[in-house]
Amino acid sequence: MIMKNLLILFFVFFSISLYAQHKQKVWLDADTGNEMDDVYAIIRLLWAKDELDIVGLSSAHFNNADLLSFEKWNQYTTLGIKPVQISQRLNEEILQTMGLTNIAHPLGADRQMGRAWGGFEPRPSPATEMLLTTIKSLPANEKLDILTIGASTNIASLIAIDSTIKSKIRLFSMGGRYDVGRKVWSKNEFNVRCDLNAFDFLLNQTGLDWTIIPVETCVPYQFDRAQTYAKLDDRNATEQLMEKRWIETNPEDKTRILWDLALVQAYLLPKNVAIVEAMTPSDNHQHTVKIYSKIDLKAFYDDFWGMVVQKRNNFQMPSHKPKLGEVHYGNKVGGLIGQEGATNEVIGIEENDQIQQIKVCLTKTLDVVKGFELEVLKKDGKIQKLYFGNTTDGIWQAPYKVKKGVSLIGISGASGWYIDSISFLFSDGSKSPTYGGKGGDNDYKLQITKNDKGQFRGRLMGFWGSMTDKLESIGLVFFPLE
Ligand SMILES: [Ca+2]
Numbered sequence: 001m002i003m004k005n006l007l008i009l010f011f012v013f014f015s016i017s018l019y020a021q022h023k024q025k026v027w028l029d030a031d032t033g034n035e036m037d038d039v040y041a042i043i044r045l046l047w048a049k050d051e052l053d054i055v056g057l058s059s060a061h062f063n064n065a066d067l068l069s070f071e072k073w074n075q076y077t078t079l080g081i082k083p084v085q086i087s088q089r090l091n092e093e094i095l096q097t098m099g100l101t102n103i104a105h106p107l108g109a110d111r112q113m114g115r116a117w118g119g120f121e122p123r124p125s126p127a128t129e130m131l132l133t134t135i136k137s138l139p140a141n142e143k144l145d146i147l148t149i150g151a152s153t154n155i156a157s158l159i160a161i162d163s164t165i166k167s168k169i170r171l172f173s174m175g176g177r178y179d180v181g182r183k184v185w186s187k188n189e190f191n192v193r194c195d196l197n198a199f200d201f202l203l204n205q206t207g208l209d210w211t212i213i214p215v216e217t218c219v220p221y222q223f224d225r226a227q228t229y230a231k232l233d234d235r236n237a238t239e240q241l242m243e244k245r246w247i248e249t250n251p252e253d254k255t256r257i258l259w260d261l262a263l264v265q266a267y268l269l270p271k272n273v274a275i276v277e278a279m280t281p282s283d284n285h286q287h288t289v290k291i292y293s294k295i296d297l298k299a300f301y302d303d304f305w306g307m308v309v310q311k312r313n314n315f316q317m318p319s320h321k322p323k324l325g326e327v328h329y330g331n332k333v334g335g336l337i338g339q340e341g342a343t344n345e346v347i348g349i350e351e352n353d354q355i356q357q358i359k360v361c362l363t364k365t366l367d368v369v370k371g372f373e374l375e376v377l378k379k380d381g382k383i384q385k386l387y388f389g390n391t392t393d394g395i396w397q398a399p400y401k402v403k404k405g406v407s408l409i410g411i412s413g414a415s416g417w418y419i420d421s422i423s424f425l426f427s428d429g430s431k432s433p434t435y436g437g438k439g440g441d442n443d444y445k446l447q448i449t450k451n452d453k454g455q456f457r458g459r460l461m462g463f464w465g466s467m468t469d470k471l472e473s474i475g476l477v478f479f480p481l482e
Pocket residue numbers: 030031032034035038149150260
């Protein structure tokens with residue numbers, strides 16, 4: 001199992017470049033109600049909200065001929081079905097679950113561009129309206145990246161309504177077929193079939209920066225049902241959205257191709273994809289578009305499942321960025337989901353303090369951490385004891401003597417529901433023994449990192465987290481130095 005062996009490192013970092021540069025604005029348009037992979041793709045993109053400015057999530061329809069002839073479309077009864085409304089409801093559920101309803105989430109068009117026999121009449125919708133407003137308010141040097149993982153009605157309509165916005169967007173879409181070797185297109189693909197007019201309209205646009213991931217590139221990117229169910233944590237609401245979606249929508253499928261997730265990850269992981277230029281199909285205006293021709297499958301799997309674990313532990317991350325001169329609460333690890341524990345923090349390590357010894361308190365069964373005590377020699381020569389966690393009725397371990405001149409810079413160990421084990425990391429690269437049990441699926445490491453010059457980027461001031469009769473979660477509290 002990949003996850004069992006994957007050591008996930010959580011670095012407390014405050015790279016200036018991350019915050020100083022403007023974040024790329026991104027919009028995702030999804031036919032979320034269609035199959036199960038849109039949910040995975042949306043969640044993966046939303047997990048990138050610290051690196052990107054995700055400004056909108058619009059809904060797309062998945063109108064198709066089967067809805068008129070079959071009684072069911074996946075779990076939905078087709079009688080009176082309103083596809084774009086299903087996508088919209090799911091989009092809202094995802095944003096609510098992740099606490100991100102502040103991201104715009106307008107409704108998209110309920111039908112294709114033009115008519116069944118053709119035509120490029122746009123379908124205005126709240127989505128095209130909000131997209132226009134967003135694009136019009138961009139500074140001169142900025143573009144909006146739009147990702148679309150369903151029928152491209154909303155994006156084609158946007159351009160049909162106002163073609164001047166073409167120079168202000170970069171489009172990334174999933175759909176269509178393209179055989180890179182033979183340089184042959186086929187429009188026989190679901191997203192295209194749901195709005196062939198829109199796809200043709202987009203292919204006829206010159207001056208549009210467009211990158212397409214065709215079916216051929218996505219096909220190898222498959223998830224195994226049993227593995228996916230096993231890896232998604234039942235205690236995490238966001239992960240449950242993904243598991244539930246598979247169970248409800250495509251329960252009989254032992255494997256699924258994650259088409260839409262492939263597009264989102266191709267966008268997020270440009271180093272792990274190959275891009276070729278392709279001449280548009282011969283029945284369209286002749287110019288080139290970009291094709292994601294290959295994806296690094298291992299990098300994609302590792303990225304996705306690594307993020308699942310990382311976000312499971314980090315979901316309570318404070319939203320404010322660290323500033324010089326401001327105490328910062330770093331990411332926490334541990335079983336945060338129930339939030340049954342009381343909040344707990346200790347901040348008292350000052351500049352030039354010397355931690356002399358650390359004592360860890362474990363449960364009676366010795367397999368879970370309850371808390372710890374730091375014995376600090378203050379500048380004025382007095383000894384101060386700092387306590388973290390709930391140390392009543394615990395078993396104290398032999399104290400760990402800290403070397404003189406060495407400072408505490410972080411912790412590592414394993415966590416599950418609770419902090420199963422902990423060890424302490426020091427400025428000279430040394431590490432205390434590990435205290436606690438062997439449990440905990442998630443290896444964690446929280447530490448203050450060094451800059452290029454080898455200087456620590458911050459100073460550890462203490463810890464924050466939550467506790468029941470055990471230590472439930474823990475994060476570093478630190479003072480940024482750069
Ligand atoms: Ca889709």
